[in-house]
Amino acid sequence: MSTIKLYDDQPYGKEFQAEVLSCDPVKKDGRDAFAVVLDQTLFFPEEGGQSPDTGKLGAADVFYVSIDKNQVITHYTDRALETGSRVKGVIDWPQRFSNMQNHTGEHILSGLIHKYYGYNNVGFHLSPDIVTMDMDGVISPEGLKKIEQEANRAVYENVEVICSYPEKEVLAALDYRSKIQIDGPVRLVEVKGYDLCACCAPHVARAGEIGLIKILKAENYKGGIRLTIASGSRALSAVQDVWDAAQETAKELSVKPEEIAPAVKKVQDDVFALKGRLADFQIQAVRRRAEEVPEGQKNAWFFEEELDTKAQRDFVNLLVEKCSGYAGVFVGSDEGGYKYIIGSSDQDSRIPNQVLRESFKARGGGKPEMVQGSVSAAKADILTALSRQ
Numbered sequence: 100m101s102t103i104k105l106y107d108d109q110p111y112g113k114e115f116q117a118e119v120l121s122c123d124p125v126k127k128d129g130r131d132a133f134a135v136v137l138d139q140t141l142f143f144p145e146e147g148g149q150s151p152d153t154g155k156l157g158a159a160d161v162f163y164v165s166i167d168k169n170q171v172i173t174h175y176t177d178r179a180l181e182t183g184s185r186v187k188g189v190i191d192w193p194q195r196f197s198n199m200q201n202h203t204g205e206h207i208l209s210g211l212i213h214k215y216y217g218y219n220n221v222g223f224h225l226s227p228d229i230v231t232m233d234m235d236g237v238i239s240p241e242g243l244k245k246i247e248q249e250a251n252r253a254v255y256e257n258v259e260v261i262c263s264y265p266e267k268e269v270l271a272a273l274d275y276r277s278k279i280q281i282d283g284p285v286r287l288v289e290v291k292g293y294d295l296c297a298c299c300a301p302h303v304a305r306a307g308e309i310g311l312i313k314i315l316k317a318e319n320y321k322g323g324i325r326l327t328i329a330s331g332s333r334a335l336s337a338v339q340d341v342w343d344a345a346q347e348t349a350k351e352l353s354v355k356p357e358e359i360a361p362a363v364k365k366v367q368d369d370v371f372a373l374k375g376r377l378a379d380f381q382i383q384a385v386r387r388r389a390e391e392v393p394e395g396q397k398n399a400w401f402f403e404e405e406l407d408t409k410a411q412r413d414f415v416n417l418l419v420e421k422c423s424g425y426a427g428v429f430v431g432s433d434e435g436g437y438k439y440i441i442g443s444s445d446q447d448s449r450i451p452n453q454v455l456r457e458s459f460k461a462r463g464g465g466k467p468e469m470v471q472g473s474v475s476a477a478k479a480d481i482l483t484a485l486s487r488q
C-alpha cells in the first residue's frame with residue numbers, strides 16, 4: 100500500500116504522528132540499519148535528483164529515505180521501532196527548507212531558460228552540498244546574467260508558488276515542462292508567471308522566501324550546459340565566501356575588489372618578466388662556472404640547488420665542449436632528489452645513466468650524446484657510484 104505523502108500538502112510541516120507498519124533489519128551503505136515503513140510521512144524521499152530529508156522517528160535517527168515504484172516510502176533508521184506502534188516523526192527543518200528554496204530557485208531558472216531559449220532541463224541534482232542543473236543547450240555568460248537577474252525579479256515580486264494535481268482534461272490542455280512521461284496523477288508546480296512544471300518535491304509557498312538566486316558556475320556539458328546554482332542562505336554563504344576572498348585578495352594587491360583582474364594580470368606579467376631575467380642570470384652564471392673548468396678535464400659533475408631546465412642543458416653543453424669524458428649537472432637536493440642531464444662528446448652517456456639506474460633505481464634515458472633523468476640519492480653516494488664506472 101502506498102505511503103500517504105504528508106509533505107505533498109504540508110510542505111511546512113515539521114512534525115507528524117504515524118503508525119509503524121513494518122520494521123526490518125537491513126544493511127544500508129555497509130551499516131546495520133532498519134527499514135521502517137509508516138502509514139504516512141513528512142519525510143521527502145530521494146526522488147527526482149533531490150536528496151532525502153533526514154531527522155528523527157521517536158528516538159531513532161533517520162539517515163536515508165527511499166520510495167519504490169508502488170509509492171511505498173522506506174525510512175532507514177539506526178535503531179528498531181515497534182511494528183504497530185505510533186511514532187512521532189521530526190524532520191531536519193533547516194535542511195528541508197534550504198532544499199525547498201533551492202528546488203524552487205531551480206524551477207524559476209529552468210522556466211526562464213525554457214522560455215527564452217527553448218532548452219529543456221535534462222538533469223538535476225540537489226543535495227546539502229551542491230545544486231546542479233543541466234540544460235540541453237549552450238547559453239552565453241551575458242545570457243546567463245540576464246536569466247539570473249530575471250529569476251531574482253520573481254523573488255522581489257514575491258510571486259505565488261502553487262502545487263496541484265489537475266484533472267486529466269485540464270492537464271491535457273496545459274503546456275508544462277516535464278522530464279518524463281508520468282503514469283497516474285501528475286503534480287504540477289506553478290511559479291506564477293515564471294514556470295509550470297511537473298514535480299513531486301516540496302516547494303516554498305512564495306518566491307520571496309527564496310531570498311536570492313545565484314548562478315555560481317556554468318560549464319559545457321554533453322553538448323549543453325551544466326549550471327551550479329545556489330538559492331537562499333546557501334546563495335548568501337556563497338556570495339559572502341567569494342566576497343571575503345575578493346576583499347582579502349584586493350587588500351594584498353592594494354586595489355579595489357573590482358580591480359582584482361587587471362591587478363592579477365599585472366602581477367603575472369611581472370612574474371613572467373622576472374622569470375626571463377632570472378633565466379638570463381642563470382645562463383650567465385653557468386657560463387662563468389663552465390669557464391672555470393680547465394680545458395681537457397676528464398669528467399665534470401656539478402650539483403646545483405636551483406636551475407631551470409634550459410640553463411641546466413646549456414651548462415651541460417658548455418661542459419661537454421671542455422671535458423674529454425662525461426659532463427653532468429644535477430639539480431635538486433639530497434632530500435628531494437635530483438634531476439640530471441649528462442652529456443658527452445665522445446663517450447656513451449647511457450653508461451653513467453645505467454650506473455645511476457642500477458645503483459639508485461634512477462629513472463631516465465636518452466641518446467649516447469645526452470641523457471636525462473631523475474634520481475633519489477645523496478650527492479656523495481652519486482659521486483661514489485659514478486667514480487666507480
Ligand SMILES: [Zn+2]
Nearest residue numbers: 202298299300
Ligand atoms: Zn522540481
